[in-house]
Amino acid sequence: MKKPLAAVLLGLAALSTAHAEDKPVYDRIAFAVTAEKEVTNDMLAAVLYAEQQGQDTVAMADAVNQSITWALELAKPETAVESRTLNYTTNPVYTDGRVTGWQVRQSIQLKSKDSKALSGLLGKLQEKLRIEGINYSVSPEVKAETEKALIDQALKNFKDRAEQLKAGMGRAEYRVVRLDVQAVGGESPPMPMYRMAAMSADAAPAAPSLEGGKQNLQVNVQAEIELSLQ
Incomplete structure (x- = not known):
């Protein structure tokens, strides 16, 4: 004998309610x-740069390249210091809205765990380069x-x-x-x-304390x- 549909649905609803009540x-x-x-x-990282301003971009680029090459050669024997070149830029210099010259600039980064070695190297490099910033990490x-x-x-x-x-x-x-x-x-x-003013070779600043x-x-x-x- 078949159960009425209403009775079947009511039974299913009761089972569903009971199951729901069992769930936490x-x-x-x-x-x-x-x-x-x-x-x-x-870890210490220092960024230094060589910069020239004037009219002759070829001569300025040559001067910047020589300074960076000199710096990298000076840094090479320092095995505790890692060195790499960064941005190289040539930008116009404006006066009263007119281009009156050019600025050529390149940066290098030095990284080391040896603060004494890095400080000593920075003291030497400041003969021709300027320090942009020092970061500790x-x-x-x-x-x-x-x-x-x-x-x-x-x-x-x-x-x-x-x-x-x-x-x-x-x-x-x-x-x-x-x-x-x-x-x-x-x-x-x-x-x-x-930034520091340009210095002569015999007037290099003291090494920074790090x-x-x-x-x-x-x-x-x-x-x-x-x-x-x-």
Whole structure:
């Protein structure tokens, strides 16, 4: 004997309701945790440049090229210092809206973990080049190693906080909805650019004092969890 359609539908609805009641219901909570460590800025990078202004672009380019070549040759024996060339530009110089000359300029970058070697080299290079800026940072190796440990610590902090919230709210369990992990830090702002007047060969300035200091590396975790209602 076939059951009436209404009875069948009513039975299915009851089963669906019962199944829905068996599924846990959750409250959602968002929070953030951080792990950080102070590390030494062990990498220094300096940018220097040679510049000429005037009318004869060929002669100016030759003078700039000679200065850069001289600088790279001087830096080559310093095995603790990595050197590379940067931008080479030729730009017009304007006076009252008119082109009255040209500026030829090229930069080089020096990087080293040895502040003493870099400082000594900068003192020599200032005979013909000018320092544009010096930047302190954490080397990639130290940064990667530190961030790995900080991620482990940040995730532990997340688990501890989630368990604290679960216990404090009197709930049986939680589940992770969202987990964003972000590393912050590793490079300090460069020293302000400064320019020095041209100097004669016998009036080179003293080598700059370099002290990288320290900075905080951080790993931030943005989390969202759901707490069961039971």
